[in-house]
Amino acid sequence: METHFNQIAARDVSRIANLSDSIFGVAMTILVLGVHFPRTEEIHSERELIAALGQLAPRIVTWLMSVLTLGMFWVGQHTQLDQLERSDRDLSWLHFLFLAIVTVMPFTTQLLAEFITFRVALFLYWTNLVAAGLSIYACWAYSERAGLTRRDLEPAVSKAIRRRIVTAQALYALGAVIGYFDPPVGVGAILLTQLNYAIAPRLPFLSRL
Amino acid sequence: METHFNQIAARDVSRIANLSDSIFGVAMTILVLGVHFPRTEEIHSERELIAALGQLAPRIVTWLMSVLTLGMFWVGQHTQLDQLERSDRDLSWLHFLFLAIVTVMPFTTQLLAEFITFRVALFLYWTNLVAAGLSIYACWAYSERAGLTRRDLEPAVSKAIRRRIVTAQALYALGAVIGYFDPPVGVGAILLTQLNYAIAPRLPFLSRL
Amino acid sequence: METHFNQIAARDVSRIANLSDSIFGVAMTILVLGVHFPRTEEIHSERELIAALGQLAPRIVTWLMSVLTLGMFWVGQHTQLDQLERSDRDLSWLHFLFLAIVTVMPFTTQLLAEFITFRVALFLYWTNLVAAGLSIYACWAYSERAGLTRRDLEPAVSKAIRRRIVTAQALYALGAVIGYFDPPVGVGAILLTQLNYAIAPRLPFLSRL
Amino acid sequence: METHFNQIAARDVSRIANLSDSIFGVAMTILVLGVHFPRTEEIHSERELIAALGQLAPRIVTWLMSVLTLGMFWVGQHTQLDQLERSDRDLSWLHFLFLAIVTVMPFTTQLLAEFITFRVALFLYWTNLVAAGLSIYACWAYSERAGLTRRDLEPAVSKAIRRRIVTAQALYALGAVIGYFDPPVGVGAILLTQLNYAIAPRLPFLSRL
Numbered sequence: 001m002e003t004h005f006n007q008i009a010a011r012d013v014s015r016i017a018n019l020s021d022s023i024f025g026v027a028m029t030i031l032v033l034g035v036h037f038p039r040t041e042e043i044h045s046e047r048e049l050i051a052a053l054g055q056l057a058p059r060i061v062t063w064l065m066s067v068l069t070l071g072m073f074w075v076g077q078h079t080q081l082d083q084l085e086r087s088d089r090d091l092s093w094l095h096f097l098f099l100a101i102v103t104v105m106p107f108t109t110q111l112l113a114e115f116i117t118f119r120v121a122l123f124l125y126w127t128n129l130v131a132a133g134l135s136i137y138a139c140w141a142y143s144e145r146a147g148l149t150r151r152d153l154e155p156a157v158s159k160a161i162r163r164r165i166v167t168a169q170a171l172y173a174l175g176a177v178i179g180y181f182d183p184p185v186g187v188g189a190i191l192l193t194q195l196n197y198a199i200a201p202r203l204p205f206l207s208r209l
Numbered sequence: 210m211e212t213h214f215n216q217i218a219a220r221d222v223s224r225i226a227n228l229s230d231s232i233f234g235v236a237m238t239i240l241v242l243g244v245h246f247p248r249t250e251e252i253h254s255e256r257e258l259i260a261a262l263g264q265l266a267p268r269i270v271t272w273l274m275s276v277l278t279l280g281m282f283w284v285g286q287h288t289q290l291d292q293l294e295r296s297d298r299d300l301s302w303l304h305f306l307f308l309a310i311v312t313v314m315p316f317t318t319q320l321l322a323e324f325i326t327f328r329v330a331l332f333l334y335w336t337n338l339v340a341a342g343l344s345i346y347a348c349w350a351y352s353e354r355a356g357l358t359r360r361d362l363e364p365a366v367s368k369a370i371r372r373r374i375v376t377a378q379a380l381y382a383l384g385a386v387i388g389y390f391d392p393p394v395g396v397g398a399i400l401l402t403q404l405n406y407a408i409a410p411r412l413p414f415l416s417r418l
Numbered sequence: 419m420e421t422h423f424n425q426i427a428a429r430d431v432s433r434i435a436n437l438s439d440s441i442f443g444v445a446m447t448i449l450v451l452g453v454h455f456p457r458t459e460e461i462h463s464e465r466e467l468i469a470a471l472g473q474l475a476p477r478i479v480t481w482l483m484s485v486l487t488l489g490m491f492w493v494g495q496h497t498q499l500d501q502l503e504r505s506d507r508d509l510s511w512l513h514f515l516f517l518a519i520v521t522v523m524p525f526t527t528q529l530l531a532e533f534i535t536f537r538v539a540l541f542l543y544w545t546n547l548v549a550a551g552l553s554i555y556a557c558w559a560y561s562e563r564a565g566l567t568r569r570d571l572e573p574a575v576s577k578a579i580r581r582r583i584v585t586a587q588a589l590y591a592l593g594a595v596i597g598y599f600d601p602p603v604g605v606g607a608i609l610l611t612q613l614n615y616a617i618a619p620r621l622p623f624l625s626r627l
Numbered sequence: 628m629e630t631h632f633n634q635i636a637a638r639d640v641s642r643i644a645n646l647s648d649s650i651f652g653v654a655m656t657i658l659v660l661g662v663h664f665p666r667t668e669e670i671h672s673e674r675e676l677i678a679a680l681g682q683l684a685p686r687i688v689t690w691l692m693s694v695l696t697l698g699m700f701w702v703g704q705h706t707q708l709d710q711l712e713r714s715d716r717d718l719s720w721l722h723f724l725f726l727a728i729v730t731v732m733p734f735t736t737q738l739l740a741e742f743i744t745f746r747v748a749l750f751l752y753w754t755n756l757v758a759a760g761l762s763i764y765a766c767w768a769y770s771e772r773a774g775l776t777r778r779d780l781e782p783a784v785s786k787a788i789r790r791r792i793v794t795a796q797a798l799y800a801l802g803a804v805i806g807y808f809d810p811p812v813g814v815g816a817i818l819l820t821q822l823n824y825a826i827a828p829r830l831p832f833l834s835r836l
Binding site for chain 4 (some may be wrong): 213214216217218219220221224228230231232234236239298301302308309312315316319320324327328329330333
């Protein structure tokens with residue numbers, strides 16, 4: 001019987017982790033480049049500089065939202081990888097897909113920053129969040145089905161990993177619905193969701209979800 | 210007898226892996242920057258924004274093709290490195306060459322996106338694919354010849370690694386030939402090849418190759 | 419009792435280290451892009467090129483200051499991580515916060531380079547330094563409180579880590595006060611502080627602090 | 628007696644390696660961005676595209692030279708780090724200095740590409756090479772003096788590491804002298820030096836140096 005490439009391919013979890021750290025690191029640093037630099041030639045006094053920086057406020061809000069989003073997904077993926085014994089070809093591709101979706105985040109963030117009152121910009125941003133959530137959920141579901149997880153993995157841990165993704169996606173969907181009526185308020189709702197996940201202790205009613 | 214630098218140089222495989230993860234990560238994130246951002250000052254309504262995004266379609270196709278290409282080469286190189294006991298100076302330079310070719314991918318991708326109906330753009334893109342394939346093939350051939358592979362490496366594994374590169378290159382060459390007559394259709398053929406490698410289970414007739 | 423996601427999340431210190439190396443590496447390389455390239459079309463002789471490069475002097479000073487700042491924080495965080503047994507969700511987020519603040523450094527550095535005589539530019543730069551200092555101090559304080567440090571950690575080591583952050587911040591604050599009266603001189607004072615930390619042996623009166 | 632921060636700081640060699648891989652990876656990818664993209668709006672036929680790409684030739688030469696330079700320094704530093712038992716604060720700063728010099732390489736490369744007939748551009752490029760060489764030499768000299776190397780390090784290995792740096796620098800200096808009289812020919816000489824180091828077997832008369 002022949003050995004297929006797929007049977008031996010990409011079995012080292014640490015490579016996924018390293019590629020992820022590289023991509024999250026670059027994406028985080030590129031996000032800042034989306035906060036446009038004030039036009040130097042138009043600024044001649046401290047007052048004008050402060051005014052120019054003040055106009056960056058919406059960009060800083062979308063930047064903060066996206067940094068927190070990257071943090072959430074980084075922590076989530078990190079936790080998944082900690083639970084794996086090994087990887088395989090399909091799981092590597094699933095994580096690669098997840099990471100490709102993460103690289104799009106600076107683009108959709110800048111789109112949202114430029115067109116913060118446009119529904120279509122928020123919709124695309126939310127699509128990016130949904131795609132990231134679906135792919136990272138698929139990563140975990142596949143890891144379990146293919147028996148790649150640690151032997152001592154408790155069912156409660158698996159449940160916690162799934163529940164976190166589903167809850168976050170439910171809150172993003174809520175933000176998207178709100179944004180359908182008022183995009184900037186929708187952005188605010190998603191930002192609050194991310195802050196809730198970043199800052200401990202979390203809101204009591206959410207931590208029970 | 211003198212010790213030559215080359216006898217002691219660059220023997221740690223994990224350094225090649227780390228450099229690769231850094232370069233693939235940066236290249237993936239830079240690829241997205243090639244999907245031009247719509248011109249803000251020309252857009253005043255949701256309808257105009259949707260139209261502007263719609264015009265990005267060819268760029269999104271070439272982006273997707275290049276992301277899948279990076280994925281294929283990342284999985285392929287990853288699998289090779291998993292089979293190595295140690296590296297040496299020459300192998301490090303060969304992988305460095307492979308990675309230098311990978312860093313050119315965002316350039317040739319953008320060229321193809323801008324000039325998707327031009328044969329020369331597709332030809333250069335395909336040249337990039339061929340160069341990456343030749344160099345990663347050389348990496349493996351050298352690893353075996355220089356005795357750097359794991360002692361328990363089975364011949365079938367080695368054969369599977371070589372076959373995968375040759376098969377992929379044959380399909381790319383087919384895409385290039387088709388593209389000689391109709392560049393966009395050639396792009397489509399290469400994209401289908403990459404999708405075939407990314408999505409499991411692969412097409413039955415190809416998985417037997 | 420249910421397992422909360424937070425109990426199992428992000429416990430591997432090496433992931434924080436890897437993400438940090440990625441972000442510091444990208445930030446360092448992006449800093450150089452802030453040293454504007456001379457305008458090619460305006461230069462027709464060696465003399466004009468030398469003059470154009472001479473005009474980059476203030477940008478080179480702020481670049482050097484920021485490189486040294488990144489070095490200081492990299493060494494400081496590195497030393498903290500060396501003392502940790504493991505991480506947890508909250509500590510990962512704290513380091514993520516620290517890293518997000520680091521990604522802003524190229525922006526505030528460029529602002530300072532463009533507007534080196536403006537108080538508000540120096541003030542924002544200094545705010546960036548303070549934010550980085552506060553967050554890395556919080557990382558250490560939390561690590562100790564949550565019992566994440568190595569068991570053999572000596573109290574003197576903990577004290578040395580804290581003292582270094584506080585001393586550096588005191589010197590930055592001094593530079594900011596000087597800069598209130600004369601921004602470029604304030605920049606010089608901060609630059610001297612960074613050089614003091616980078617070059618060993620340090621000034622005797624500071625090393626006793 | 629008090630514990631100084633410097634006694635406990637930055638002792639893990641693998642962090643230097645990781646930061647280096649990140650910086651070399653980003654620098655390599657950024658180098659490609661210096662190969663200017665042809666102006667889309669001026670190109671209407673395959674012939675015009677080929678002509679536009681042909682004009683990139685000098686940029687491709689400087690790009691190739693710089694990629695090979697990065698490869699040489701990466702292999703050289705990699706080999707040094709392989710010989711270390713541990714690091715300390717001062718060595719971490721020395722490697723940080725070396726890496727900061729590496730991040731400048733895309734800038735001096737682009738300068739050389741734009742002004743390939745200008746002595747001052749070649750002189751600055753060569754200064755960059757000298758600075759990188761001096762700092763990596765200092766890294767090794769310090770590693771040995773501070774007793775950070777592996778216990779089984781043979782004197783011949785140490786000598787080989789030093790000799791390689793000195794020989795390369797001598798050849799770069801020769802290229803710079805030639806470049807004083809004819810800059811493009813000097814570039815060619817440096818490029819040949821790099822190729823000699825990259826391609827095995829090396830020229831017989833050089834490998835004896």
